[in-house]
Amino acid sequence: MKTFRSLLFVPGSRPDRFEKALAAGADSICIDLEDAVPPQDKAAARAGVIGWLEANAESYPACAIGIRMNGLDTLDGLKDIIAFSETEARPNFFMIPKASSYSALANFQQLLHLRDLDQKRVALWAVIETVAGLKSASEIAGTCGSRGGVLFGGADYSLAIGTGMDWEALFHARTTLATEARVTNGTLMDVPYLNVKDEEGLRAECARVKALGFDGKSCIHPSQVAIVNEVFSPSEAEVDWAKRVSEAFKSQDGRAVLLDGKMLDIPVYLRAERILSKAGIEF
Known part of the structure; x- marks a missing residue:
């Protein structure tokens, strides 16, 4: 799988936005079953996403399609695993939130293997957004391998350490990931820029994380994609x-x-x- 510059999140409970996300120009989209979906909507979102994947399995665009699962230590995460093991629908990658250890990701990979998922096609991504995850960054990145990647979950990480999301507060985590997550040639992606109307702020933060060694930045709105792609493309x-x-x-x-x-x-x-x-x- 190629290195991504941009990854656009779209709520799993909003199938009306899936095609719009695909048309936004991002290198990848990630349909989110976790944070973007309230508890009462998770079952419907899960079924709707699988149905959409099944209907579009033969016509995937150049843009990679991923699924952010619910936490592997939650009931909804277990339901996600069961549901995807019982369908032939395959995303290009699965993204695991709050990854904190090698063992949890390895167990997930084993479950996929036992259900005969095509490992040559399905990559693994991990979101590092806890203190434990940052300490295990090299193991986690190694598990994801060169075809997968690591996403820095700055919002949850800032909550874990009791700070805001300003540059200084997250600088240590970013520089640690820029080193520890390079045990493979997988993609290293930064947290979304939350102010979707601040284009100059987005451009400046992209330039700073690019200088640290990040390959790209995730997005929460289609309007952010063009700027992210521009900054992370070679001039x-x-x-x-x-x-x-x-x-x-x-x-x-x-x-x-x-x-x-x-x-x-x-x-x-x-x-x-x-x-x-x-x-x-x-x-």
């Missing part, structure tokens, strides 16, 4: 630099090379290749 200047680095290295058979007065070695070349890959350029 023309970055692509031009990457092309020149790649060309220089290939001309020197992979040896260290001088470019613009700077000595460039293998790590720089690999960074250039990653930029070209994100831009969808074969070079």
Whole structure:
């Protein structure tokens, strides 16, 4: 699965919004059965989402479709597992909220395997939004693997540590994830920006988390998608630099090379290749 720049959440209880979400231009959408659905609507939402997946199984768009399950330690989470094990409908990924340990995710994977889900297609995502989850970030990321990813759940994490969601309060968690979640090449996605009318604030926060090493940012409104995609896409200047680095290295058979007065070695070349890959350029 490719690295996502944008992931748009849509409530599982609002099937009228599913097609609109798919048309928003996000790299992925995540139909939410957890926080976005009140307790009294969860059974209907679960059945409606499965029915929608079954009806659209043969016509998935390029946009990846995921399902955020209810917590695995809740009754609704267990009902989610049973319901999805009894249908042939398959999302592109399952997202597990409040992931705090390797064991819970491993058990979930085992249940999927026992029910013969196609593991080559269904990826695993974890939301790290607790102190325990942050401490186990490397194990959790390793369980999700290179085809899955980690989402920073900043709202719940800020509640857990007793702070607001300002940049300084969440800086430690973000930098920890930028390191610990890189045990694989999976995607690392940031928490949504909650003020949907503040475009400049969204753009600025995207730039800051990109600088930390995040691959993208989740969204709670379609209007946020274009800005997120723009910031997390390589700029023309970055692509031009990457092309020149790649060309220089290939001309020197992979040896260290001088470019613009700077000595460039293998790590720089690999960074250039990653930029070209994100831009969808074969070079």
